[in-house]
Amino acid sequence: MVPQDGERGCPKCGHTETDVGEISTTGGGLSKMFDIQTNSFNVVSCANCGYSELYRDTTSGTSDIVDIFLG
Template identity: 55%
Template sequence: MSEQGCIKCGSTDADQKDVSMTGAGLSKMFDVQNNQFTVVFCKNCGYSEFYNKNASKAGNIFDFFFGG
């Protein structure tokens, strides 16, 4: 099975990084970054998908990005 690539431009050149973000209410007021995500992004066009690190148990997050 061949990789499908980015859904916007078809490129198979992607990378990932982990980010933290604030939530709503008190966590936003006190800048508590308690939401953690893995972002998979296309290096060609910048299209990005966020995956909740606490909910995702996938072995290879790139499979989700490329539709595998």
Template identity: 50%
Template sequence: MSNKGCIKCGSRDAGQKEVAMTGTGLSKMLDLQHNKFVVVFCKNCGYSEFYNKQSSTASNVLDFFFGG
């Protein structure tokens, strides 16, 4: 039996979104959103994980989320 899926509820129904966030210091004061992430979330319970967009590709973040 495979126990891959959401680590909170076990669901395999996930989605993903891209988000941008400010850093600290001057970038926060100037609202420069240069930190980009891919967020993978469980559509069943809402559990979310952030992945740095620069080091992740869209094809493998769902594998990370499901423990693959």
């Protein structure tokens, strides 16, 4: 079920349960050469269909990120 106007949920399937994880990646140049993780992202994934979005890591917490993902 896709959410109706005013409803919140996954942009793809409308489901409202999420999983939140973290990934780190290397940048370019020397950080890549020495495998130094310079970029950190939170990954919010729909628990139903697996649709995922990446958000640059911030110190505001994951609840704000889930709110952005669900609309």
